Amino acid sequence: MDELVSRILSKYPPDKKEGLLPILQEIQAENGFLTEEILSGVSGHLNLPVNKIYGVAAFYNQFCFHPRGRYHFQLCHGTSCHLFGSSTLLGELEKHLKIKAGNVSRDGKFSLEVVACMGACSQAPVIRVNETWHTHITPEALCKIIRSFKDKKE
Amino acid sequence: MTSSGAIQIKEFLIEKVVKNYSGLFDKATASTLAQIKREKVSRPVIYIGMGTCGLIAGADKTFKAVEKYLHEKKIDGELVSVGCLGLCTAEPMMDVQLPGKTRISFQHATEEKVEDMLNAVFHHTLLHENAIGQYRMPLTEEWPGLTYIDQLPFFALQRRNILRNTGIISPLDINDYLARGGYRSLFKTVLNYTPEKVCEIVDQSGLRGRGGGGYPTGKKWSMALNAGSDQKYLICNADESDPGAFMERALLEGDPHRVVEGIAIAAYAIGASKAYIYIRSEYNHGLLVLQTALQQAREYGFLGENIFGSGVNISILIRQGAGAFICGEETALIASLEGKRGTPSEKPPYPAEKGLFGHPTIVNNVETIANIPSILENGPAWFKSIGTSGNTGTKIYSLTGKGKYSGVIEIALGTKLSDIVYSIAGGVKNGKKLKAVQLGGPSGVCIPPSQLETEIGFESLQEIGASLSFGGMIILDEDTCMVNLSKYFMEFLQKESCGKCIPCREGTKRMLEILEGVTRRPKEENSHETLERFKGMVQLENLAAVIRDTSLCGLGKNAPNPVLSSLKWFREEYEEHIFDRICRAGECHNLRTFYIDVDLCTGCNVCHKKCPENAIIGSVKMPHFIIEQKCTGCGICFDSCKFSAIFFK
Incomplete structure (x- = not known):
């Protein structure tokens, strides 16, 4: 972890505050999430208090502070998906995955995120599981998808 | 292609095309150019639409299937990935161009269907049912019995200027753009015009900013040019985060060099040597395309130091947003670029005087920027000929919802909303009745069918409470509940409110609570809540007025829009929810x-x-x-x- 942070930090000039977002983005892209240690490492490099950095990181939707599940469900809740019934899908997802939006299941297998818009409006409603897209989803199709992941042996 | 061949093409394009102001070519040049533009091909070319929407629909699988087909049948063909043509309902799309024949388009080219389609084309037999049209190509023979793409109802009323290359050229190949006159405007501008002259030309064209209040772009640039500072910045705002708006993404992914050229010209015009593109973090594919485009532009010497030997330096950096809706507002965007929380600040001082790191900064959105190259190439008079007086040029929309066709469209200003809904989108699908057109997403308005004769333009849209900056157009049918939709938008705005000013932070929360009360299950309500529900309608209007009048930035000022407009046109639906406890569309599950x-x-x-x-x-x-x-x-x-x-x- 330390090695990763110092490798990324070395690419950015110290004390340059505008590098904060790119640094956090790059660390998150590799590590998957941010931790207190990471933030204090960045704080030393940019000469910014940790609470300031936390304030910035917590402001933006992109940054998360806990690891994702092995199967990360993203439900699009854009206007088009909303019109085609993504609210019902959200209910189904929460019920079958047994987690609320934004949370990770206790065994770390599933996580659920609601995204503002993925821009696939003509194929609404859409969900993405890790890197795979599923379009024109109906509640039944969704149940099948969830079941296929639940049955997966690891 | 051998590397020496690539260098030859590069030199040919720079010397004969970019540096040729007139756009008139001798026979030999024109012939070589036709080959580079693939107007005349010597082997079959297959194009796959690989924009984000195409990829979601499975274009990458189609690509692999075509690759396999060519390999198995031992056909020496070229496979080109292009951007999105705009007709999203037809994705994944595949075009095929045989030597001597025009290019034809297929819709729904999924991996299973590709073989059938290609068999039909290669045997010159009857066309596959999925063929939707052919391109106009004067040098080649047409396919009999197939309509032209520009005659399809979706395209017939469009006026494609900034989208003219998207879906047609390869976004990953700068030569494709150069062969169509790309970067000629930049060359002409940097070597012939002073920055003052560029501002003047843009001002004469009547171009007004497409992202916000519609301020004349030329005037805005002059302000920054005349601001005395040794360092200035240009920012291209590609943080398109309205749910349901993705037209700028289609443009960036389909024709990135047009945006890069526009940025370079704009930076020159205001005297900035450094420009930023602030792109939405979710646009992974767009980011990749843009990075490639910048790399190529640098290699060709269109960006960097001393471009075209003129002594002008322009560098463009990409910054990724981090998923905050508010960062579409210019002062919030600047704060975000400085590494702070993306909260807006008071204007004045305007960014043109004091912006990024305290220096004069111009923020233009992608669409405004993309108009620049063609204005400088064809002159302000040409640009003025599109649209109506005072509202010159075109506007791009992402058309979604319950229409028959959906996708990205570009229309001349002055086009009527009804033409878009009934001709381009083909009306409402499944024979349902049109209820409204939602323009602009969460900060936008609902327009009832009675107002559809409104023309697209700055002032005419303002009269019905909308704005030209709204890019998402969503068609709503009778199954949509306006109260539920308002609640959905309010939920979004409440979540995305940055929290800096109280009217927006607290007001949106209260408005959401009222709407939640209105749609609460009757059984779960106690007496106190019933009273609150009855008072809801009056309170909604009062609150909306306060939020609109006292919020700091555009997000807050526009936050009550969806509620106000639906209250204005669909008041009876609110009353039904509040007093009769029914939802006629059946969308409010609790009722x-x-x-x-x-x-x-x-x-x-x-x-x-x-x-x-x-x-x-x-x-x-x-x-x-x-x-x-x-x-x-x-x-x-x-x-x-x-x-x-x-x-x-």
């Missing part, structure tokens, strides 16, 4: 009570099996019943009944 018509029910047992709450009882071949106490009103039984035996009140 629905389902019943089974015993005469129609055949006892097929499907609803019983599908009901997630086990609220339906009944044995096979006997009429079923719904236990009201258990029913959550999800409507799954309603959707699954094949005999229309389930109804709601």
Whole structure:
């Protein structure tokens, strides 16, 4: 972890505050999430208090502070998906995955995120599981998808 | 292609095309150019639409299937990935161009269907049913019995200027753009015009900013040019985060060099040597395309130091947003670029005087920037000829919702909304009735059918409470509940409010609470809440007025828009929700009570099996019943009944 942070930090000039977002983005892209240690490492490099950095990181939707599940469900809740019934899908997802939006299941297998818009409006409603897209989803199709992941042996 | 061949093409394009102001070529040049533009091909070329929407629909699988097909049949063909043509309902799209024949487009080219389609084309036999049209290509023979793409209803009324290359050229190949006159404007501008002159030309063209209040772009640039500072910045705002708007993404992914050229010209015009592109973090594919485009532009010497030997330096950096809706506002965007929380600040001072790191900064959105190259190439008079006086040029929209066709469109200003809804989108699908057109997403407005004769333009849209900066156009049919939609938008805005000013932070929360009360399940309500619900409508209007008048930035000022506009045009729906406790569209789940018509029910047992709450009882071949106490009103039984035996009140 330390090695990763110092490798990324070395690419950015110290004390340059505008590098904060790119640094956090790059660390998150590799590590998957941010931790207190990471933030204090960045704080030393940019000469910014940790609470300031936390304030910035917590402001933006992109940054998360806990690891994702092995199967990360993203439900699009854009206007088009909303019109085609993504609210019902959200209910189904929460019920079958047994987690609320934004949370990770206790065994770390599933996580659920609601995204503002993925821009696939003509194929609404859409969900993405890790890197795979599923379009024109109906509640039944969704149940099948969830079941296929639940049955997966690891 | 060998590397020496690539260098030859590069030199040919720079010397003969970019540096040729007139755009008139001798015969030999024109012939070589036609080959580079693939107007004349010597081997089959297959184009696959690989924009984000195409990829979601499975274009990458199509690509692999075509690759395999060519390999197996031993066909020496070229496979080109292009951007999105805009007709999203037809994705994934594949175009095929045989030597001597025009280029034809296929819709729904999924991996299973590709073989059939290609077999038909390569044997010159009857065209596949999925062929939707052919391109106009004067040098080649046309396919008989196939309409031209520009005659399809979706394209016929469009006026494609900034989108003219998207879906047609390869976004990953700078030569494709150069062969169509790309970067000629930059060359002409940097070597012939002073920055003052560029501002003047843009001002004469009447171009007004497409992202916000519609301020004349030329005037805005002059302000920054005349601001005395040794360091200035240009920012291209590609943080398009309205749910339902993706037209700028289509442009960036389909024709990135047009945006890069526009940025370079704009930076030169205001005297900035450094420009930023602030791109939305979700646009992974767009980011990749843009990075490639910048790399190529640098290699060709169109960016960097001393471009075209003129002594002008321009560098462009990409910054990724981090998923905050508010960062579409220019001062919030600047704060975000400085590494701070993306909260807006008060204007004045305007960014043109004091912006990024305290230096004069111009923020233009992608669409405004993309107009620049063609204005400088064809002159302000040409640009003025598009649209109406005072509203010159075109506007791009992402058209989605319940229309027959959806996708990204570009129309000349002055086009009527009804033309877009009924001609381009082809009306409402499944024969339903049009309820409204939602323009602009969460900070936008609902426009009822009675107002559809409105022309697209800055002032005309303002009259009905909308704005030209709204890029998402969503067609709503009779099954849409306006109250539920307003609640959805309010939820979004409430979540995305940055929290800096109180009217927006607290006001949106209160408005959401009122809307939640209005759509609450009658059984779960206590007496106090009933009173609150009755007061809701008056409070909504009062609150909306306060938020609109006292918020700091555009997000807050526009936050009450969806509620105000739907209250204005669809007041009876609110009243039904509040007083009669019914939702005529049946979208508000909490207000629905389902019943089974015993005469129609055949006892097929499907609803019983599908009901997630086990609220339906009944044995096979006997009429079923719904236990009201258990029913959550999800409507799954309603959707699954094949005999229309389930109804709601």
